[in-house]
Amino acid sequence: MRVVLDASAILLYFYGNESVKEIISRSKEVYVNPVNLTEFLYSYTKVKGWKKALFKYTLVRNSFKVIDITDEIVRTSAKLKVKYNLSLGDSFLLASAISINGNAVTSDHELEDVKEAKVILVR
Template identity: 30%
Template structure:
């Protein structure tokens, strides 16, 4: 059984900085199929915003494209947001 890994926006910042071998090894596991990676659409939106503030929007879009074209599965939070809205209303 493959290990399941959930990525938040902070992981992507560290990974793209290139300064941490552990994040590189983790991504290699995902690309080789040893692990299955997951993230949410909200994590990607946060990454785009925060990385864009640091490196510029075009660079952030390039990095986001790399994530979207990777084996990482993107989990939609649409249903979760709608459910929480009903609970809070």
């Protein structure tokens, strides 16, 4: 299984969430994209400070594959954003998952309604 982690899933991972850990350990390939990685860095910084956030960011970059934002991902993201009124981060998450024929891992329940992408919800 291939997965793309949302910022929420990365945060849950670092907070010790067993569901996210299991998904990552069962996955053949684990990806993040730059938009969701930025969201993670920003969110973690607000809670733990820049130095700790930068350390975790580096761990993520070294542990998972970072998806290049291609023209295909940009176009798919824009279409999904318009169709479902998604945040930019959510639309890039789903477009990234579609581009690798994988699953988006998120805690955002509104993404369940998106028919074009496979979503794994975590809490």
